Amino acid sequence: MPSQNGNGPWSSGGKPPDIQDLLRQGQGWLNQMLPSGGASGFIVVAVLILAALGAWTAYYTVPSDSVAVVQRFGKYLKEVPPGLHFKLPLGADLATIVPVKRQLKQEFGFTTPGATDPYQGPRDGRRDTKRETEMVTGDLNAALVEWVVQYRISDPVKFLFEVREPSETLRYVSESVMREVVGDRTVDEVITIGRQEIETEALTKMQALSTKYAMGISIDQVQLKNINPPKPVQESFNEVNQAQQEKEKLINEARRDYNKVIPLAEGEKDQRIREADGYRLKRINEAEGDVARFSALLAEYTKAPEVTRRRIYIETLQDVMPGIRSKIIVDEQTHGILPLLNLDTQQGILK
């Protein structure tokens, strides 16, 4: 009997037993049991066995996260919701269970251990895992990219009947699209600044392709995991980071020196200006004070100028005189006194 091969990992458990084989086995067994038995007895036993087989293959259960696609003699019949269901026995109906509600994922460049879905991780072990990540960027540099695609089976009929290997095809599509997107970007975009954009664009392109390919799969998310430069180059990428830090450090140190001096100078400037302002106030106030005093004196002076002058003159001399150690008072008529004086210097009288 023709049967579907490779309908994904979720084909119904075991093929229905082949009728011819069963009949042949049954005949042999019966002939042993009833070497000389009657034909009617034989027929009864055969019918009983067939009935038991029929009952055994006439029901199936669909898990709550799945639906079953039922084919009758190979032709698509219906889609069945979760629960216990009955079908025509002995291989006439074939029910394939498809987990439509389960969130499925495919990993590229790494494997989560213990995955039950054989399409989840890279196929051929370590070598393939590494090859999956190696990409060439749009500035002809190399980068290692790891990512995850989250998807669901949205249309079980398409998933089963349109494409032979939908899950494997999805892996191809994903690898192809990721390289296309990375190939349009610089190594800096890929490694640092463009991650978000890459995820978005890869998702859009993968969705477009999976629609075009009619795989019955809907892609929900593309997530980038580790993205690294190739091993031999990683050191030099770190050097750039260090240089970046060093640059910041140099600039910050210069700024520190600047900040140490300039605000202080501003403060000192204000101080000097304020001091000058103080000088201004002092000068003006003093001048006004002096002038007020002078004006007051002048008013009195003009009333009796002669006496006032005299008084001020005498008062001044009275103030001054007591402090002077040597005072010589000479009469106009007295001559020859000069040689008697023991003057300290030749300069004169005032010293």
Place this chain on the structure above:
Amino acid sequence: MSKSLQIALLVVLGLGTYLAISSIYTVSEVEQMIITQFGKPVGEPVTTAGLKVKVPFIQEVNPIDKRVLEWDGSPSDMPTKDKLYISVDLFARWRITDPLQYFLRLRDERSAQSRLDDILGSETRNAVAKHELIEIIRTTKDRVPLRDALLTDAEKELDMGSLVPIQKGRQLVEQEIFAAAAEKVRVFGIELLDIRFKRINYNESVRPKIYDRMISERRQIAERFLSEGNGEAARIRGNRVRDLNKIQSEAYRQVEEIRGVADAKATEIYATAYNQSPEAVAFYEFTRTMQSYKSIIAENTTLVLSTDSDLFKFLKGMSPDGNGVPAQRSSGN
């Protein structure tokens, strides 16, 4: 019933079942059938699914897949137009559109896959050899890359962080391979749906050189950063000296201006007051002189005074005009 009759009945029953089983067959949704009679196809292929009938024993059914099939090329090394050895891995999707033709020419899928290997392999080689590497790496011709704000200066200078320009792009190269190969596989009853580059990578032998180039590029950027850092620091130090001088000289200027204004104002106040009348001028001169004596004449001053002076004129007599000496000032002579 005699024993022989029973056996005959059993044989008839067995034969009948066998006849029935060999004259019916099922066709699944995913396949189509070629009916062959002694190995020779007869009639139209059966393309609808369901339970079908055929002539027992002499006719055989040959299932042929109706779904979209995949072809996964194995990675192979080939040179590009710019003499770079790269490893290219393609995948294609195809379907059998003419099952009879397919059945006659290829018979099974394994030979179909190997024909696809040959045809797509050689078309890929042709296309890759005609294009530079970048043409099969990049897709969008006018894409402007994002740039890290921190990297921009350094990279602009080094012409980095920019994409290598392209003429065609990956999709057009894929299209070329597809067009050439689709024509060639049609004779097998196969329709090629599309092909895409799955993996493109530098060949092992090329990689060290690529890595060296990447390392030297990174080093340049690192050096650039250091030099930018030092340059910026020097600029800041220059600013510091400039700003300091500016602040200090401005302070000096403003201080002198204020003091000048103050002195001028004070002078004006004094002048207006002292100059209000001739008497005021004389009085100012007199009082100011008197004031100055107090500071000019110190303890160790020797003062010779005449008895004619206003202060001592009475030493010689009571009457100021008795001596016929007029009241006269001779101060500090």
